[in-house]
Amino acid sequence: MTTEARTINEALAAFEHGQYKTVITLLTGQTDLSPEGLRVLGNAYVFSGHFEQAEEPLERSSRAGDAEGMVEYGNLLRLTGRLAEASTHFMEVTPKLSGELFLRAQRWWGTVDFLAGRTEMGLQRCEIAWHGYMALGDDELIGRVTQTIAQMHLTAGDLNRAGQLYQEAIRRLPLTDQPIFRISALGGLAEVQISLGEVKEARKTLDSTQEALQFTDSLKSHVHILSVEAEYYRLFGDQEKYTKILHELQSVVEDLQDFESSTWTAASLADLYSLRGDHSLAMETLYELAPEGHHPLVIATRGMLLRRRRLYGAAIEALQEALDSPRLESRAQLRSLLHLADAQAKNGDTEGAGTSLKLAMEGLLSARDLILYSPDITELSDLAQHALLEPDLSPYMEVLLGKLAVLMGRDSVPDNTALHLRIQTLGRAAVFKNGEEIKLSLQGSVLTLVYLALNPSSTRKELEATLYPDREGKTAGDYFRAVFRELRVKLGQEVLWMDGSPKSPHYRIGPGVHVDLDTEHLREALRSGDTARALSLYRGPFLPDSKMESDWVDDTREELRRSLSAELRSKLQKARDDGDLRRALLLANQSLKLDPGDLDMLETRVAVARLVASPQDLARYVVELQRQMS
Structure with missing residues (x-):
């Protein structure tokens, strides 16, 4: 056996046990690495989270005709957000592949399609891979593709299916050999549990990820779990820990260069700074940290930042642009609709605000991950109050706030x-x-x-x-x-x-x-x-x-x-003083539900209605006042 062959065998053994730094140490500096050696080195860089360093060896391995190198180079393009390049690459190389590598290519190609907004095609490709792995009968490979499909269902908001698939993946994935896949599945399961408001279960799952992280030095796995921990603390009341984790993520993702992690961290940090009133820092962080300024999540976040700065016209434009993108995932869609409705209402577009808010509430009422939106609904309390006063919107908002009260009560x-x-x-x-x-x-x-x-x-x-x-x-x-x-x-x-x-x-x-x-x-x-x-x-x-x-x-x-x-x-008095007579009328109607015979309020309603109500409503209010007076 040649020296290079022995070195590659040592590197492969270290790779299988998740020791990626050891692999990099063994292979870096080796001259004339074979296509296989280049691919192992590139994958070690990918799994450790150093995507920029991974590109050269993986591209060379792919061009040299290493079949696995072709697949993993396409995966690297996906991870760095170059979805069009990745799609073209898989279109070219997949017909040349067979066996497990063909199935792996379908898995990554499907993920590319899903991220690009081609949801059905993405799921279809991953299901092809899943059926193929089932036929091969390899538990670990079945677990890996199951975890990928679970992530798609989580992103699409199908929490029940995602939870079932993550549980199945965890059952099949080992703890010690290649632990990054088990860590990914555990992190995904914790995301599902957080989304369902299952606080104790999520905490238990997150604690178990710490045990698994001891078996690998993967920066990518570390970042994934940090982001889930951050969401846990954001929703369940520890803002100090949430802020601390986001700052830790900021320092790590700049080295990691993972497209999705960088985008999420940029949006989350910008959101945090904006809520604190640091508007300039929020916008600066968003565009300095996000790898793609035209990503729909970045555009949606920009719209939210502009709304908080009371630049309602610009906010509406950004939020509508984000909502038009098929790449905007379901949670960001509903958040964007809520913030769009608020911006439209404050910009004088009452009809547009009502339409946007109704769409948001219809989506929220069917959402299993309702608790994720509680910070937005709390922030947009004026919008919630407006909905409660509107006859067409109040049935939705009453049910919505009731559901949230149950969830938040359980969490406390x-x-x-x-x-x-x-x-x-x-x-x-x-x-x-x-x-x-x-x-x-x-x-x-x-x-x-x-x-x-x-x-x-x-x-x-x-x-x-x-x-x-x-x-x-x-x-x-x-x-x-x-x-x-x-x-x-x-x-x-x-x-x-x-x-x-x-x-x-x-x-x-x-x-x-x-x-x-x-x-x-x-x-x-x-x-x-x-x-x-x-x-x-x-x-x-x-x-x-x-x-x-x-x-x-x-x-x-x-x-x-x-x-x-x-x-x-x-x-009501404040609304009249501010000249918001339509709101004053809604408040008068709400007050009369408590005491229909309140003569002073009946007179106030008629006085306000003379200025803003339709002739039919005014006539009805006058009749009710006269009936009470008689």
């Missing part, structure tokens, strides 16, 4: 919580235990649970006097015992806790129970002036079906109604 549950209760009191009474509705037969059960959530450490006498004063003596005691028993039987022994003396115990919700109460969320929204969230939470009066003769229930019901009414009146 502490890790050490044994039991999660979500209690609905506005519009109807309902209790959900770990996401499942529990039917309670006694009205006093929900009432007692709510009171203890708001007033911990209450005595039995206080509960009886406040919640069921119509019952006295033994009757009240018997009823309380029945309530106590039902709550513990149906929700668990830990739901109610007693402390103090045995003769005069104090009752409270158990320490291992997390209570998510809509009443408290409503009060919080009103305190912060978040009218959109308050309207979405207020689905009707507090405990409307309660037959208990409780002053506390009546007082709480009236307090919440009055507080929301006062918030609407305040926002």
Whole structure:
């Protein structure tokens, strides 16, 4: 065996174990490397994340006729974002290939088509590769192409299918030999779990990637997991860690030269700087770090940055340009529609804003990854409030905000919580235990649970006097015992806790129970002036079906109604002062839903309607006012 052959064998052994730096050390400086040696060296550069250094050896290997070198050179063109070149290359070389290399070429060619917006063709090519690998019966190769198809389904928003495929890929991919493929599948599964709001599952998967990363020095794998970690912290409330990871990514991707990672990092950092008000730095970072200034994600991000600078005309132009591109992936499409609707509304195009917002909400309501959009909906609270006030849009937005409230409530549950209760009191009474509705037969059960959530450490006498004063003596005691028993039987022994003396115990919700109460969320929204969230939470009066003769229930019901009414009146007056009379009219209509007989508000609505409403609506408002006055 020649010296070169021995060196290449050593390099191949190191390559199979993910030790790419060792491969580069062994082969760099070798003169007259064979096409096989050039290909091994080039692949080591690719897998370690040094794409620029990979180009020369892979191109030479491909031109020298090394079949595997041809395939991997095409893959390098894909990784560096040169999709047209990659497509042309695969068109030329794939007919010359056979066996596993033909299947591998179909896999990478399909990925090129998918990234270029030819979604169906991309999936079709990858499925050809998948069927071919199934026929070969090689578990690891099946796992690799399964991971690629899973990534396509994730990008397209089909989270269920993506999750199933990632699980299948992980089952087939080894931990120690070529661990980068298992790491990629684990990272993809974590992305799916994050998108579904499965916080604990995502954290567990991300922790397992750290074990796999110990078996390789691949910079590309490291960057992939960092980007998933960043998204985890962005959504689940640790902005400091999110910022730190983005800055780490910025320093790494400049060396990595991975097209997709660089584009994502550029857009994410620019978005972060823009939200902080560093608008110049945001635009500078976007165009310095992104490898392609005309990429649709870069254009969409530019539109969002311009909207935040109140350059609405330019923002609309950029966002519409991005939305016209078939290369803009589904998540960026929905984000762009939301920001476009806001820019159109603030630019005076009410009709265009309504159309864009309706398209966005229709997409969001069917999206399994709804939680990913919560930061945008929070940022665009004015837009959400506008939608809640519009008769044609409010049904969509109410459902949307309700779904988000459930997701974000689930995400906020502490890790050490044994039991999660979500209690609905506005519009109807309902209790959900770990996401499942529990039917309670006694009205006093929900009432007692709510009171203890708001007033911990209450005595039995206080509960009886406040919640069921119509019952006295033994009757009240018997009823309380029945309530106590039902709550513990149906929700668990830990739901109610007693402390103090045995003769005069104090009752409270158990320490291992997390209570998510809509009443408290409503009060919080009103305190912060978040009218959109308050309207979405207020689905009707507090405990409307309660037959208990409780002053506390009546007082709480009236307090919440009055507080929301006062918030609407305040926002209505501000809208009139600002000259936004159409918004003032919408707020008047919303206020009258709370109190249809409010004469002052009926008169205000007519006064505003005379200036902005259609003749038909004005006539209807006048009739309703006259009916109330008579």
